[in-house]
Amino acid sequence: MAAVSNVPPGQPARVLSGMRPTGRLHLGHYHGVLKNWVRLQHEYECFYFVADWHALTTHYEEPDVVRENIWDMVIDWLAADVDPHHATLFIQSHVPQHAELHTLLSMITPLSWLERVPSYKDQQLQLKDRDLSTFGFLGYPLLQSADILIYRAGLVPVGEDQVAHVELTREIARRFNHLYGRKPGYEDRAKEAIKKLGKKTGTLYRELRTGYLEKGDRTALEKARALLEKQKNISIGDKERLYGYLEGGGKIILPEPQALLTPSPKVPGLDGQKMSKSYNNIIALRDEPDEIEQKMRTMPTDPARVRRSDPGDPEKCPVWPFHQVYSDDDTRRWVQEGCRTAGIGCIECKKKVIDAVIAELEPIRKRAADYSSDPTLVKNIIAEGCERAQDAAEETLTDVRQAMGLTYN
Ligand code: TRP
Ligand code: SF4
Numbered sequence: 001m002a003a004v005s006n007v008p009p010g011q012p013a014r015v016l017s018g019m020r021p022t023g024r025l026h027l028g029h030y031h032g033v034l035k036n037w038v039r040l041q042h043e044y045e046c047f048y049f050v051a052d053w054h055a056l057t058t059h060y061e062e063p064d065v066v067r068e069n070i071w072d073m074v075i076d077w078l079a080a081d082v083d084p085h086h087a088t089l090f091i092q093s094h095v096p097q098h099a100e101l102h103t104l105l106s107m108i109t110p111l112s113w114l115e116r117v118p119s120y121k122d123q124q125l126q127l128k129d130r131d132l133s134t135f136g137f138l139g140y141p142l143l144q145s146a147d148i149l150i151y152r153a154g155l156v157p158v159g160e161d162q163v164a165h166v167e168l169t170r171e172i173a174r175r176f177n178h179l180y181g182r183k184p185g186y187e188d189r190a191k192e193a194i195k196k197l198g199k200k201t202g203t204l205y206r207e208l209r210t211g212y213l214e215k216g217d218r219t220a221l222e223k224a225r226a227l228l229e230k231q232k233n234i235s236i237g238d239k240e241r242l243y244g245y246l247e248g249g250g251k252i253i254l255p256e257p258q259a260l261l262t263p264s265p266k267v268p269g270l271d272g273q274k275m276s277k278s279y280n281n282i283i284a285l286r287d288e289p290d291e292i293e294q295k296m297r298t299m300p301t302d303p304a305r306v307r308r309s310d311p312g313d314p315e316k317c318p319v320w321p322f323h324q325v326y327s328d329d330d331t332r333r334w335v336q337e338g339c340r341t342a343g344i345g346c347i348e349c350k351k352k353v354i355d356a357v358i359a360e361l362e363p364i365r366k367r368a369a370d371y372s373s374d375p376t377l378v379k380n381i382i383a384e385g386c387e388r389a390q391d392a393a394e395e396t397l398t399d400v401r402q403a404m405g406l407t408y409n
Helices: 027-041 052-059 063-079 097-106 111-115 118-126 140-149 160-180 184-196 199-215 218-230 236-246 289-297 320-326 329-340 346-372 375-403
Strands: 014-019 045-050 087-091 155-157 258-260
Touching: 014 027, 014 140, 027 045, 027 063, 027 155, 045 063, 045 375, 052 063, 052 140, 063 087, 063 346, 063 375, 087 375, 097 140, 097 375, 111 160, 118 140, 118 160, 140 160, 155 160, 160 199, 160 258, 160 375, 184 199, 184 236, 199 218, 199 236, 218 236, 289 346, 320 329, 320 346, 329 346, 346 375
Parallel strands: 014 045, 014 155, 045 087, 155 258
Antiparallel strands: none
8 A cells, every 4th residue: 555645753644535426426435445445444444425516517407417416325324334433424515614625725726727637628528518617526536635625634535537637636735735824934944045045046946946846846846856955055955945945944834735546456347348227237336136137138248149059259248358357267268269260159159148147136135135125224323323424524714714814813
């Protein structure tokens, strides 16, 4: 596991992640996200939340979608073994502190930073049927930054498509600390040291530092470090001071998080595309065994295998990735050989993964049924989680309000 730089020794890093409630959870979520959450809850202090505000940024015209999916999503998490004794589970809109931090951070967020987040333009192109030219949608990644920073999370497990949002979060944190985390004495001494660099070098140093702290320009940081390295006429103390000052040098109010990308085996959809409700190719976590069997039996296979006697190629078959996730080496060899020599039929081949998927989902489906029959229990779990989350969030927010001068009493 990557070392987390912003965690005091002896304290576990905080992990934070959210999921948008836009539909039933399926095998893609299970292998891509939930199993990872379950693993992390034993190693770190974890906060997992239902990102209902995030869902509204794209689904504001269909509030029913969000409302209907909230509790089912929580039940799916619990069924998948996300454990409320180990992780704090909550709903974003029940912790309004996220919104306050979002507002406060918006004051210092350059528009251009949001406009250049790749998902901003990508999603507008992809979801053409929705009008996403809203303030809320532009601010989506900043709301995500607030979600993360309000818990001072060190690690953020996300998919590839979300890494840019964590990167933005880092830049926001750095800018915030730069603007509000300065200690007066420290600053004066750093300025004295800059004078000792001489006029030309001093000006360059200042420009590079601003480029890094305010615009997130990493090459500026490297150039400034190289510049300092070359200096012969300043003391070691001043040099160290100037290295530190480059990165803000003040108090860290909001630590920079790291994205945690976990390469997990991908379970594709029934048609070989990405598994997604909108492609109608999912196996839901709560599908009944006969539904699973029916769906997988009718899955397409390598089109070259028209007849049982035609040899095929697993690489061209959407069933093969299921074997990669669910089958042992022997079975995989059996598939590779049997398919290429027409020694096995597709029905037998599928049977192995059908059985494995059904076996995997069996306990999940049972637990989901238990939780569904006890809505009070589920509501209590969330109520408790919300309370814990609010306490943690309020702690950060108190520091933020103070740093931004919002203390009038
Ligand atoms: N944007 C994430 C997604 O669509 C969900 C999310 C919202 C999130 N806030 C977050 C993920 C904070 C990680 C951390 O998947
Ligand atoms: Fe696909 Fe298996 Fe049929 Fe080969 S034998 S085409 S891998 S289902």
